[in-house]
Amino acid sequence: MNAGGRDACALAVAVADAARKATHVDVVVCPPYTALAATAHELFEAKSAAMLGAQNMHPEPAGAFTGEISAPMLIDSGAAWVILGHSERRQHFGETDELVARKVAAAIRSELRPIACVGETLEEREAGKTLEVVERQVRALLDDLAKRPGFGVIAYEPIWAIGTGKVARPEDAEEVHAMIRGLLTSVGEEFAQTTRILYGGSVKADNAEGLLAQPNIDGALVGGASLDAAGFGKIIDSAERLAESAEQG
Template identity: 60%
Template sequence: MGRKFVVGGNWKMNGDKNQINEIVNNLKKGPLDPNAEVVIGVPAIYLAYVKSIVPNTIGVAAQNCWKAPKGAFTGEISPAMIKDVGADWVILGHSERRTIFGEKDDLVAEKVAHALESGLKVIACIGETLEEREAGKTEEVVFRQTKALLPAIGNNWANVVLAYEPVWAIGTGKTATPQQAQDVHASLRNWLSSNASPDIAETVRIQYGGSVTAVNAKELGACPDIDGFLVGGASLKPEFVDIVNATQ
């Protein structure tokens, strides 16, 4: 199989320089599993600062970007700017962007396409709400969101990580059971095999994001189709190191 485990820490709108120093020092102390890739998603205003203090072995991601290199888009940042300060990743289509800021599948796809064209690596998020899950629409929603990404990604899959995040399990303390998460990951991989290619389905890394903690990370990480985590609140805490090391 050989998919490298990848753990993203999405700080969301959290942190000041003191807290950031603590988090980074904690990551430096580790020790972090050398076989896991680690990427931290940082508020835009701190991207350059974090890049200046974090070890080169840890990737730095913006939490969002716009779909153009520059222009009259007050408050936005472009992939070119993200690269200019030394960061190499961006998180796109996060459920909070979709639900709070109303980002639709086609906009997320345009952003993904531009970020990849600009040379950034992308964590592309997909996932269903509680209403959608209870209506039995999990696969329908996840496949629809992924389908929108296919033309945007093209043959650039090597620079994409998919993050499956059940919206109902983010910040709620509810977690999909390892079996629930594995089932969605497996059916998504199966869908990719039919709709993209068997090779893409086999090689693309699919993270799980939804209230991952040091307590449940080992069991989730042992599932064959879960290739890592996108971690929210726990990425601000010392336990993030244990989550990174979940498959050791």
């Protein structure tokens, strides 16, 4: 719940300007619901390649769910993407693997591209259960994501690293990403190669390049750092440099 209304629009304009130089990476901004339509307008006016996403949605397309928002509503507001199962949703609102899977399926049916989040708690990490927990969460999503290879995205965001300033070491994050890639490969090679796996968890300008340089980390789900357009722009620059370098071989 940050940067609503005018602040969100101003931030979107700044991000759009930063993204203008990025030709090798995709940039998605996900403001609060109340700022979606206005932000969509600002991105359109700026002729920005940045895309618009939402932070959550209800799995049903309509019905008596006061206070909720559906995939069709998000699309009407200009969104093309939606974050689902964010660690804060799992932690504070008790979202389960089953509910997140329902949301992913609903998003895909509505042609809204899901960014499906997975990640372990600090207790699970300290108990050595990181891979076990993340595997369980990813397996709950595979059937629906595999129906549209490359349409959805998976984001590994350890709960203990969200908003804490703590960040997984690049090699630790890579271990989890490699495991996720292996699960995708078990479904199909095309699915594994076209599904992007993002890392989220206190990603900032000064640590982004080390994380994004890992072979199975395809991008970043940026949280608090996205509220600073200059810092967000530096993260985009890091991703752009690495993507351009990879393209050149």
